[in-house]
Amino acid sequence: MSSSDLRFANVNCEGVLADLDLLPAAYRVLLKLRAYSEPGGLINMDQAAIATLMGLSRPTVNAALRDLDLAQLLTRVRNGSYQLNPMLAGYLTVRDCKAAVARMPAEQRLNWPGFVEQYRRNVDQYQDQLAEQRRKRAETAKAKAAAEARRRGNLRAVVS
Template identity: 40%
Template sequence: MGFIGGGFSMDSLEFLKWMAVYFHDDIAALRVLLFLMGTQEPGGTIRATQREIASGLQLNRVHVNRAMGRVYALGLVHMVDRGVYQLNPQASLRGGTIEVEEAGRPAHRKPATRRVDQLELIADLDEDPTIPTEFKQLMLPGREPRQPKAEG
């Protein structure tokens, strides 16, 4: 696995192009999304607090919080837990291998690994009832994303 960071990237070129156009008026949201994409683990998990993201980008936490709200509303990312986020694999996925539990594997052996499969990950996330609908129904680049419904 001799690529930068020991993994391979399956970031959609169409998605990167879409981001450049869609966030033309919101550089903070664009920077936050690029930061998240660049720090994801195989499978799209990001372990970082908003404070760490703000520090890494040299932005005010208020701007990071607002930007995160915008990318949540678009279904590009969702918060799994405090300081743990999941990027939508339909748009961007850091591939590679992840460690997996293997019953009966001796403790002195290296952990078992498996390759991250984008379609399998999408199916697993689709079956998870805790995942927001906006995340599951992400419209892929090339089409205009749905705007969040106004509360009324």
């Protein structure tokens, strides 16, 4: 079976994708994975294989996949297996396509009025999580440095 045997959902996904303002690598990865997907949108390919296929580094692929996940365009099923949003996936029949889209929650549909805003909120929440992790690491490092300074001070007092 070739990708030309698949029919795609009849939604103007290009307009929505352009509005998302994804990372450039995310667009490339999405299009490539779409071409390699099985009917229904399942992709069995790990990050290393995607990186090799695309000529990208693993961190770049990882960031692209994270961006696609935040946009609800691609989800990780398990290691080395991803699922396209049903409105981007290819299907063998129009009936399969309509059934998959009908099973989707409204807020995951590309034509949901708040889809782009949801992506932006997801990105903001992710950035907030990263900032909180950096803050905690800085606090931990500061506490360790203070403990080390106290330990050195105690050693000097014993030696003197």
